[in-house]
Amino acid sequence: MNEQSNIAASTREPVAFNAALAEPFNVLIVGVGGQGVIMVSKVLASLAQAHGFEVKQSEVHGMAKRGGTVFSHVRFGPKVWSPTIAKGEADVLIALEWAEGLRWLPHLRRDTGVFICDTKRIVPPFACRSRRPGAPMRYSTETAEQVSAYVSEAYAIDATRMAEELGNDRAANVVLLGALSTVLEFSLPEWERTVTSFVPKKTIAVNTAAFELGRNWIAEAKTAPPSDMPARSAPTQTNYTPRLEITDAWCKSCEICVKLCPEHCLELDADRIAKLVAPEKCTGCRLCEWLCPDFAIRVHLDAEQPALEAAR
Amino acid sequence: MNAIDRSHAKPAAKLLSGNAACAQGALDAGCTFFAGYPITPSSEIAERLSVLLPKAGGVFIQMEDEIAAMAAVVGASMGGVKALTATSGPGFSLKQENIGYAAGAEIPCVVVNVMRGGPSTGMPTRPSQADIYQTRYGSHGDYPIIVLAPASAREIYDETIRAFDLAEICRTPVILLYDQVIAQSSETVALGGRAPVHATRKWASGPRESYKPYAADADGVPPMPRPGDGYRTHTTGLTHSESGFPSQDPETVTRNLGRLYAKLDHFRDLIDSYEAVRCEDAEVVIVAIGISARAARRAVDACRAEGHKVGLFRPITLWPFPEIALREATQHAKAILVPELNIGQLRLEIERQLRDRRVEGLHLISGEPITPAQIAAAATKLATEV
Amino acid sequence: MFREAPHFDVRDYLRKEMMPHFLCPGCGHGMALRALLWALHELKIDRDKLAVVSGIGCAGRLSAYIDANTFHTTHGRPLAYATGLALARPDLHVVVITGDGDCLAIGGNHLIHACRRNLKLTCLMLNNEIYGMTGGQVSPTTSETRLTTTTPHGNTEPNFDACALAIAAGAGFVGREVTRHVPKMKELIKHGLQHPGFAFIEVLSDCTEVYGRKNDMGSSSEMVMRQKSEMRPSAYRDSVDEPFRSTDLPTGVLARNARPEYGAALRAAAAARAAK
Numbered sequence: 001m002n003e004q005s006n007i008a009a010s011t012r013e014p015v016a017f018n019a020a021l022a023e024p025f026n027v028l029i030v031g032v033g034g035q036g037v038i039m040v041s042k043v044l045a046s047l048a049q050a051h052g053f054e055v056k057q058s059e060v061h062g063m064a065k066r067g068g069t070v071f072s073h074v075r076f077g078p079k080v081w082s083p084t085i086a087k088g089e090a091d092v093l094i095a096l097e098w099a100e101g102l103r104w105l106p107h108l109r110r111d112t113g114v115f116i117c118d119t120k121r122i123v124p125p126f127a128c129r130s131r132r133p134g135a136p137m138r139y140s141t142e143t144a145e146q147v148s149a150y151v152s153e154a155y156a157i158d159a160t161r162m163a164e165e166l167g168n169d170r171a172a173n174v175v176l177l178g179a180l181s182t183v184l185e186f187s188l189p190e191w192e193r194t195v196t197s198f199v200p201k202k203t204i205a206v207n208t209a210a211f212e213l214g215r216n217w218i219a220e221a222k223t224a225p226p227s228d229m230p231a232r233s234a235p236t237q238t239n240y241t242p243r244l245e246i247t248d249a250w251c252k253s254c255e256i257c258v259k260l261c262p263e264h265c266l267e268l269d270a271d272r273i274a275k276l277v278a279p280e281k282c283t284g285c286r287l288c289e290w291l292c293p294d295f296a297i298r299v300h301l302d303a304e305q306p307a308l309e310a311a312r
Numbered sequence: 313m314n315a316i317d318r319s320h321a322k323p324a325a326k327l328l329s330g331n332a333a334c335a336q337g338a339l340d341a342g343c344t345f346f347a348g349y350p351i352t353p354s355s356e357i358a359e360r361l362s363v364l365l366p367k368a369g370g371v372f373i374q375m376e377d378e379i380a381a382m383a384a385v386v387g388a389s390m391g392g393v394k395a396l397t398a399t400s401g402p403g404f405s406l407k408q409e410n411i412g413y414a415a416g417a418e419i420p421c422v423v424v425n426v427m428r429g430g431p432s433t434g435m436p437t438r439p440s441q442a443d444i445y446q447t448r449y450g451s452h453g454d455y456p457i458i459v460l461a462p463a464s465a466r467e468i469y470d471e472t473i474r475a476f477d478l479a480e481i482c483r484t485p486v487i488l489l490y491d492q493v494i495a496q497s498s499e500t501v502a503l504g505g506r507a508p509v510h511a512t513r514k515w516a517s518g519p520r521e522s523y524k525p526y527a528a529d530a531d532g533v534p535p536m537p538r539p540g541d542g543y544r545t546h547t548t549g550l551t552h553s554e555s556g557f558p559s560q561d562p563e564t565v566t567r568n569l570g571r572l573y574a575k576l577d578h579f580r581d582l583i584d585s586y587e588a589v590r591c592e593d594a595e596v597v598i599v600a601i602g603i604s605a606r607a608a609r610r611a612v613d614a615c616r617a618e619g620h621k622v623g624l625f626r627p628i629t630l631w632p633f634p635e636i637a638l639r640e641a642t643q644h645a646k647a648i649l650v651p652e653l654n655i656g657q658l659r660l661e662i663e664r665q666l667r668d669r670r671v672e673g674l675h676l677i678s679g680e681p682i683t684p685a686q687i688a689a690a691a692t693k694l695a696t697e698v
Numbered sequence: 699m700f701r702e703a704p705h706f707d708v709r710d711y712l713r714k715e716m717m718p719h720f721l722c723p724g725c726g727h728g729m730a731l732r733a734l735l736w737a738l739h740e741l742k743i744d745r746d747k748l749a750v751v752s753g754i755g756c757a758g759r760l761s762a763y764i765d766a767n768t769f770h771t772t773h774g775r776p777l778a779y780a781t782g783l784a785l786a787r788p789d790l791h792v793v794v795i796t797g798d799g800d801c802l803a804i805g806g807n808h809l810i811h812a813c814r815r816n817l818k819l820t821c822l823m824l825n826n827e828i829y830g831m832t833g834g835q836v837s838p839t840t841s842e843t844r845l846t847t848t849t850p851h852g853n854t855e856p857n858f859d860a861c862a863l864a865i866a867a868g869a870g871f872v873g874r875e876v877t878r879h880v881p882k883m884k885e886l887i888k889h890g891l892q893h894p895g896f897a898f899i900e901v902l903s904d905c906t907e908v909y910g911r912k913n914d915m916g917s918s919s920e921m922v923m924r925q926k927s928e929m930r931p932s933a934y935r936d937s938v939d940e941p942f943r944s945t946d947l948p949t950g951v952l953a954r955n956a957r958p959e960y961g962a963a964l965r966a967a968a969a970a971r972a973a974k
Binding site for chain 3: 344347375376390393395413537541542546550557
């Protein structure tokens with residue numbers, strides 16, 4: 001399982017809950033809309049409540065269709081007053097997406113907090129700062145070492161890939177629940193009963209398997225030596241060189257491509273035929289191809305060519 | 313071309329109106345599509361086919377107007393099926409543009425025009441024979457067309473089948489023209505007993521790359537591409553070259569229109585049809601169609617009984633006019649009588665064909681059919697004068 | 699990963715021997731044609747089974763450029779031809795291309811009844827507000843006050859909202875898009891092509907040479923750019939100076955319903971009768 005790794009192993013036993021638990025226990029669950037953040041928090045809340053704790057759960061949701069950030073605070077204990085977790089007070093931070101995990105790290109207790117994070121990357125549209133195909137994205141650049149230096153105990157687990165391999169990538173959140181089960185002292189039957197009650201009947205088998213996978217993975221990781229972040233979380237960088245094929249005989253000199261090119265890299269030549277005069281500016285956005293009423297322009301994106309930066 | 317199995321045609325005698333015979337004929341000809349619009353006195357064809365066609369796996373649709381009905385028929389035929397529409401004078405006027413399209417783009421189809429009194433809305437329930445030129449020259453531009461003019465329910469049945477055959481063979485619209493009296497009178501019709509006709513469309517076959525949709529065979533008829541067979545051709549009402557694409561090249565335009573006319577010439581033996589009664593020695597030949605011809609038939613007998621040498625020439629194919637047969641039938645005739653329910657339409661054509669002969673018309677525009685007595689009187693008068 | 703349509707080359711769908719096409723420089727119809735062909739490509743519609751029926755006018759000429767079974771019919775009647783074709787050949791995918799004059803004036807009757815009947819057809823109406831082919835006469839969609847060769851003092855007739863008309867007449871699917879948004883146009887047409895009933899899609903297209911010139915609307919590119927600010931999408935209204943169209947016309951999918959498809963209903967009724 002070289003796709004996943006623990007960042008910093010620990011031999012600490014699961015957090016002990018008992019009647020003596022004086023302060024509420026704080027679990028922060030974060031991710032991107034549609035990943036199943038709320039389901040994780042509901043399982044946990046339900047479990048804690050069944051265990052006799054007072055539970056408070058607070059969430060921001062409704063972003064499922066927008067791919068926006070979603071988070072949920074779960075607090076439980078003999079007495080819970082506030083529904084939200086203050087900065088630096090989360091006992092466990094469980095993240096379904098890498099950058100979301102990093103975003104919420106300051107909420108984790110630096111001394112004792114446990115960080116469990118899926119290495120899944122969902123790149124937000126606003127992180128795409130260049131229209132050039134294959135251009136680097138402004139995604140979180142923090143390395144695994146930096147993260148492990150910040151927290152006491154951290155696990156980067158490729159839960160989505162594990163769920164995919166089980167045949168249902170939507171079960172990634174249950175893989176994480178399995179991981180979470182190793183750091184909380186609820187009994188395994190309690191966990192399984194609760195998880196089962198929250199997933200659709202048809203998916204009980206796959207979710208049970210997902211839960212076990214996550215739980216076993218953490219157990220293994222605790223004994224294995226630390227290693228780097230999984231390779232999968234590194235950005236995939238493909239370089240494209242846009243190339244314009246212009247059928248001169250079809251061009252009617254309407255100038256729509258010249259005037260509407262966002263990079264202003266086309267001009268009409270002496271024969272009033274459209275020509276790409278600034279190829280280095282062309283991002284291959286295809287607007288000229290789409291808007292040419294005469295079908296005279298075809299944009300080719302040649303992949304695996306030397307990067308444009310290098311060409312300059 | 314394959315013989316069509318017409319074993320489902322009913323052999324028994326039936327009491328059928330002309331319109332019912334037309335519907336049955338269409339079905340027996342293999343028609344599977346009808347689009348129409350209600351109009352007196354042709355609506356019975358639509359009503360009957362709305363029952364018969366769906367039973368036979370065909371499609372019946374009443375469209376939003378006469379133009380749409382004609383367009384839908386041409387559209388269905390472009391899809392490869394035998395299609396029919398039926399109407400009367402006012403509706404026929406509305407269909408003309410799309411009939412011209414079918415003639416120009418060479419799309420087979422059959423159009424029934426049951427003539428009623430005109431002009432305009434005229435006399436919807438009264439007979440007339442005033443659409444003789446509308447059927448021939450109604451659409452704009454030069455184009456050839458076939459018009460069949462049956463005179464009885466039985467003949468309507470036969471001619472409906474023949475109309476489909478000719479449409480398919482020649483790739484042209486065919487008009488079935490008859491009047492309100494024949495349309496709505498019921499007669500005993502013995503169906504069946506008719507030789508199977510050979511008329512499936514000549515479909516394009518062979519390599520797609522070299523295929524030209526309007527490259528005609530020696531008979532002047534280009535094999536038709538059927539959508540779905542992979543030829544992916546263009547059909548247009550614009551004058552086009554053999555490729556099917558628009559062309560205004562003078563030579564191409566001339567050659568194409570010439571071919572349209574020539575292809576009907578090529579099939580004249582199949583197209584021409586007429587009946588000549590006692591014309592061998594006739595000094596007076598009556599030329600008539602439809603209900604007027606039936607009255608004339610009786611008048612011939614009446615005149616003969618009086619000793620007058622009177623014959624009847626009845627073109628069953630009205631256009632192209634069977635001029636050779638007419639000349640033959642009238643070789644001894646000193647005078648021609650043309651009784652018709654209009655102010656003089658068929659007479660014009662006979663005058664044009666027989667310029668050296670005396671041609672008299674007997675024109676009734678009252679909305680009543682012409683009687684045998686009226687025709688006999690006129691023929692007798694002519695016979696005694698010549 | 700950068701998403702593109704690597705396999706779509708519009709030229710694969712064109713009759714290249716007919717190119718360059720006969721439309722004026724800057725005519726929006728070419729963009730609409732691209733969107734249609736793109737949609738057909740993405741839906742993997744077999745061109746041997748594709749029939750494109752068009753009427754008369756600039757839009758009507760587009761069928762000749764599509765490598766499929768194409769029928770250039772009479773003025774205003776493509777929907778009626780297509781009705782016959784689609785009923786006779788339910789195995790074919792029938793698309794109608796028509797213009798504002800073709801579809802709403804001379805062919806208006808066929809449009810409303812095609813909507814009412816809900817036979818599976820995809821009707822693409824290219825609305826450029828003008829009779830371009832005949833030299834720029836007023837059409838049923840010409841905006842008020844606009845100059846045309848038959849409204850020398852400005853159009854005084856109110857114009858049609860074709861989509862509202864289609865919705866009122868019961869069309870199964872109704873949508874509208876501007877030519878500037880080619881991918882959105884493509885998506886809309888895809889929805890229309892997939893709809894099991896009658897789909898009516900209006901494309902707001904630019905006639906630059908005739909309409910634009912007569913009304914001092916600037917170059918082709920200026921007209922395309924103005925679609926965003928001055929043509930109707932209500933989302934852009936805030937940034938508009940002076941809308942040149944008298945009404946605010948929304949774009950996108952405007953209506954969708956699940957009324958029975960006519961051809962299927964007809965066949966079911968026939969089968970039920972045969973079973974008796």
